[in-house]
Amino acid sequence: MSKLEGKTWTWETVIGLEIHAQITTKSKLFSGASTKFGALPNTQVTLVDVAMPGMLPVLNEMAVEQIVRTGLAINAEINLYSVFDRKNYFYPDLPQGYQISQFSDPIVGKGEIEIKMDDGEKRGVGITRIHLEQDAGKSIHDMDPSFTYVDLNRSGVPLMEIVSEPDLRSSAEAAAYVRKIRAILQYIGSCDGNMERGNLRCDVNVSVRRKGDPLGTRCEIKNVNSIRFLKQAIDYEANRQLNIIENGDKVTQETRLFDSVTGKTRSMRSKEEAHDYRYFPDPDLLPLQLKKSYVDRLSAELPELPDQKLLRFVNELGLSLDVAEEFVFEKEKADYFEPIATGRDAKLVANMVRKDVFGYANFHSINISDVPVTPQKYGELIDLIVEGDINNRIASEIFILMAKTGKDAEVIVQEKGLRQLSDTNELEVVIEKVIEVSEKQVAQYKNGNQKIIGWFVGQIMQKTKGQANPKVVNALLRKKLN
Numbered sequence: 001m002s003k004l005e006g007k008t009w010t011w012e013t014v015i016g017l018e019i020h021a022q023i024t025t026k027s028k029l030f031s032g033a034s035t036k037f038g039a040l041p042n043t044q045v046t047l048v049d050v051a052m053p054g055m056l057p058v059l060n061e062m063a064v065e066q067i068v069r070t071g072l073a074i075n076a077e078i079n080l081y082s083v084f085d086r087k088n089y090f091y092p093d094l095p096q097g098y099q100i101s102q103f104s105d106p107i108v109g110k111g112e113i114e115i116k117m118d119d120g121e122k123r124g125v126g127i128t129r130i131h132l133e134q135d136a137g138k139s140i141h142d143m144d145p146s147f148t149y150v151d152l153n154r155s156g157v158p159l160m161e162i163v164s165e166p167d168l169r170s171s172a173e174a175a176a177y178v179r180k181i182r183a184i185l186q187y188i189g190s191c192d193g194n195m196e197r198g199n200l201r202c203d204v205n206v207s208v209r210r211k212g213d214p215l216g217t218r219c220e221i222k223n224v225n226s227i228r229f230l231k232q233a234i235d236y237e238a239n240r241q242l243n244i245i246e247n248g249d250k251v252t253q254e255t256r257l258f259d260s261v262t263g264k265t266r267s268m269r270s271k272e273e274a275h276d277y278r279y280f281p282d283p284d285l286l287p288l289q290l291k292k293s294y295v296d297r298l299s300a301e302l303p304e305l306p307d308q309k310l311l312r313f314v315n316e317l318g319l320s321l322d323v324a325e326e327f328v329f330e331k332e333k334a335d336y337f338e339p340i341a342t343g344r345d346a347k348l349v350a351n352m353v354r355k356d357v358f359g360y361a362n363f364h365s366i367n368i369s370d371v372p373v374t375p376q377k378y379g380e381l382i383d384l385i386v387e388g389d390i391n392n393r394i395a396s397e398i399f400i401l402m403a404k405t406g407k408d409a410e411v412i413v414q415e416k417g418l419r420q421l422s423d424t425n426e427l428e429v430v431i432e433k434v435i436e437v438s439e440k441q442v443a444q445y446k447n448g449n450q451k452i453i454g455w456f457v458g459q460i461m462q463k464t465k466g467q468a469n470p471k472v473v474n475a476l477l478r479k480k481l482n
């Protein structure tokens with residue numbers, strides 16, 4: 001939904017996102033505790049993470065490196081001077097009583113990300129800032145009917161908060177923006193982008209206005225953790241606000257929650273202002289001072305970014321823009337495809353892996369990296385097609401057998417006798433038999449019906465159990481029929 005049709009007016013949705021991305025590091029932002037996922041509750045906690053009095057935070061250099069690289073990847077200003085502030089609030093899972101974050105002097109300043117907007121044009125979405133902060137712990141309400149438990153494993157895990165300008169105008173644009181950010185983070189390895197685990201989650205700010213009017217009052221929907229939910233939440237919220245305004249009421253600025261079961265948002269609390277948090281510089285931490293040479297080095301060492309890969313896939317590998325975008329923005333797909341395509345017919349590889357490998361992953365609801373045929377082994381299957389040993393259809397059948405048995409393509413071809421029939425003499429016999437019993441179709445061909453060739457090919461494929469070489473069959477058929 002991109003147009004917001006009210007009773008009285010066509011409204012415009014305005015969206016700005018705050019993305020919380022867990023930075024990929026071995027240890028926490030200010031302590032040596034592990035950040036590994038899936039550990040038993042409270043096993044990855046140091047005295048710093050439980051905020052024992054007198055403990056001092058020590059900044060994790062790797063977290064700084066990752067956020068600087070992220071800033072560079074979105075063409076943002078890197079602030080050589082930045083400050084850590086305390087953001088004070090009470091939560092049972094926040095033992096410090098404050099979160100160490102950055103307020104007036106974030107480490108990354110203004111940047112921009114280009115996305116394809118709803119009108120098909122590419123435009124920039126402004127990035128306001130990216131700052132470093134600690135994650136809180138987790139309150140667990142469903143383990144006991146009368147107690148709430150607290151797990152501090154996540155307490156102190158490094159996050160970067162990526163704040164956008166209110167430049168997005170529809171749920172589709174917001175989704176494209178998140179996909180792009182996720183891809184960039186994954187390419188440079190600063191966040192794994194795993195939304196199911198909550199390693200990348202969005203606070204979504206939504207308002208509506210008549211086109212051309214100043215910004216309307218916004219609501220902020222907290223912690224949306226899938227792209228599907230993001231779209232649902234925005235569409236629901238925009239319509240809710242529009243109905244309020246058209247009924248002559250005013251939208252109240254507040255924090256809301258998205259309920260994925262009902263597809264609706266509901267009020268959580270009234271909006272707090274920055275001054276409610278009593279931000280002040282953390283006296284335990286010196287301002288962070290970076291050298292320009294350090295930033296320059298990280299810039300020079302950045303790997304290929306999604307936009308660069310996209311250009312390369314289109315210009316050098318000859319993929320269509322749609323297919324290239326599908327591969328590039330789902331990094332797993334690019335990772336599978338690229339080693340196979342290197343040195344081979346990229347278009348053929350793209351068609352085949354989409355049908356076989358991505359189809360298989362989709363059907364079995366597994367990650368592409370968990371498909372039991374490696375890119376190397378799949379490449380060997382492609383080589384059999386190129387060498388004329390098998391055709392595409394048989395290759396797809398062989399792929400399924402490879403996944404099932406773990407055997408190599410060549411072995412399966414041998415065992416099952418699947419090698420393609422290219423022998424002219426053998427094929428001629430089959431073709432002649434088909435022509436003999438198909439007087440009607442032969443007549444149609446002679447009357448100029450070229451399409452009937454396809455029917456003949458089908459017959460011959462049937463007789464050869466799909467193993468005939470389609471190119472040879474086509475050539476022989478035409479010769480015989482003419």
Ligand code: ADP
Nearest residue numbers: 014015016017164165166205206207215216218
């Ligand atoms: P806070 O930190 O209190 O949530 P900010 O002013 O930093 O507030 O804005 C947070 C996010 O809200 C930003 O992504 C910004 O683009 C977005 N935003 C601000 N005003 C609006 C608005 N009227 N409609 C939609 N989004 C908005």
Ligand code: MG
Nearest residue numbers: 018203205220
């Ligand atoms: Mg906010």
